[in-house]
Amino acid sequence: MAVYTHVPAEEIDAFLTRYDAGRLVSAKGIAEGVENSNYLLETTGPDGSGHRYILTLYEKRVDEGDLPFFMDLLDHLGARGCKVPRFIADREGKRLQQLAGRPACLIEFLTGISVTEPTPGQARAAGEALGALHRAAEGFAGSRRNALDLPGWHGLAAKCGDDFDTIAPGLGRRVAEELAFLDTHWPGDLPRSVIHADLFPDNVLMLGEEVTGLIDFYFSCTDIRAYDLAVTHSAWCFSHDGGAFFAERAAALGAGYEAAHGLSPEERAAFPVLCRGSALRFLLTRAYDWINTPADALVTRKDPLAFLRRLDFYAKADPAELLGA
Ligand SMILES: Nc1ncnc2c1ncn2[C@@H]1O[C@H](COP(=O)(O)OP(=O)(O)OP(=O)(O)O)[C@@H](O)[C@H]1O
Numbered sequence: 001m002a003v004y005t006h007v008p009a010e011e012i013d014a015f016l017t018r019y020d021a022g023r024l025v026s027a028k029g030i031a032e033g034v035e036n037s038n039y040l041l042e043t044t045g046p047d048g049s050g051h052r053y054i055l056t057l058y059e060k061r062v063d064e065g066d067l068p069f070f071m072d073l074l075d076h077l078g079a080r081g082c083k084v085p086r087f088i089a090d091r092e093g094k095r096l097q098q099l100a101g102r103p104a105c106l107i108e109f110l111t112g113i114s115v116t117e118p119t120p121g122q123a124r125a126a127g128e129a130l131g132a133l134h135r136a137a138e139g140f141a142g143s144r145r146n147a148l149d150l151p152g153w154h155g156l157a158a159k160c161g162d163d164f165d166t167i168a169p170g171l172g173r174r175v176a177e178e179l180a181f182l183d184t185h186w187p188g189d190l191p192r193s194v195i196h197a198d199l200f201p202d203n204v205l206m207l208g209e210e211v212t213g214l215i216d217f218y219f220s221c222t223d224i225r226a227y228d229l230a231v232t233h234s235a236w237c238f239s240h241d242g243g244a245f246f247a248e249r250a251a252a253l254g255a256g257y258e259a260a261h262g263l264s265p266e267e268r269a270a271f272p273v274l275c276r277g278s279a280l281r282f283l284l285t286r287a288y289d290w291i292n293t294p295a296d297a298l299v300t301r302k303d304p305l306a307f308l309r310r311l312d313f314y315a316k317a318d319p320a321e322l323l324g325a
């Protein structure tokens with residue numbers, strides 16, 4: 001469960017007095033997520049008719065200095081029709097606050113649910129939403145380095161060191177071999193833009209086959225644009241344990257992206273390598289967390305081997321089957 005920082009209800013109620021948001025009616029810690037502490041707030045609302053908000057307290061991986069980038073990005077995307085949550089300003093126009101000793105923001109609540117077993121229709125909608133996001137991101141002036149790029153993966157692997165093999169025998173060697181492969185094959189000349197970089201099903205809110213919200217932009221950064229589709233592919237097109245690849249979902253995801261944005265022949269040719277990079281990125285962050293999260297922590301650790309299985313699949317896959325013909 002991801003509530004690292006517990007805030008008493010009275011403190012949240014006092015915090016809300018800075019905003020035109022009404023008084024607190026209820027505050028519930030949200031179990032999903034592993035990065036930040038999130039609360040779902042119900043308030044009497046600005047006009048007394050009731051309103052919901054998300055209260056986020058930023059924890060370990062989010063640097064407070066990056067928050068203006070995320071706020072500006074969501075303003076830009078929202079103004080161009082993307083369904084992304086707004087950061088709410090208090091009466092003085094401030095959006096970034098401190099609460100319980102942490103940076104904190106009040107955020108627009110969006111309706112919808114995160115699917116756990118996407119249908120091809122839902123995968124198609126996610127591909128379209130990602131393509132629309134990439135179109136909307138054109139012209140955005142901000143930029144942010146991706147700390148989880150190839151040099152960042154080397155750094156994480158070095159930190160895990162000998163502990164890899166406590167997760168699975170031989171994992172350290174497999175990671176080293178994959179990094180060597182990517183050092184040689186990672187594309188250097190594909191178009192770059194601001195990307196979401198973590199568009200897992202739990203970061204897409206849906207009603208049926210309609211996307212109602214894209215959330216959790218805290219890994220968004222400037223990197224190879226097609227890598228964002230590779231991340232989405234590795235997140236949406238496999239069973240949870242990574243043991244089964246769902247070709248129909250993948251073809252639908254690719255068709256949705258193609259309809260809204262599309263890949264150039266160069267991006268398509270590099271796609272298998274980008275997918276290998278994505279699988280390694282999530283293997284590494286999960287392995288690092290696995291090794292460094294105390295067994296009695298409240299947060300559920302995510303299985304690194306689910307992304308080793310994806311990596312094994314990508315390393316052997318026929319490129320044509322990744323996004324359908
Ligand atoms: N703007 C929003 N509107 C509605 N629900 C939201 C919103 N933001 C977050 N949530 C809910 O809170 C949960 C956790 O949010 P989020 O994914 O941002 O957390 P996180 O700790 O950064 O997670 P992750 O592990 O995916 O990085 C989401 O799965 C969703 O249920």
Ligand SMILES: N[C@@H](CCO)C(=O)O
Pocket residue numbers: 034035198200282285286302
């Ligand atoms: N989406 C990530 C967690 C946040 O980066 C994962 O499933 O490992």
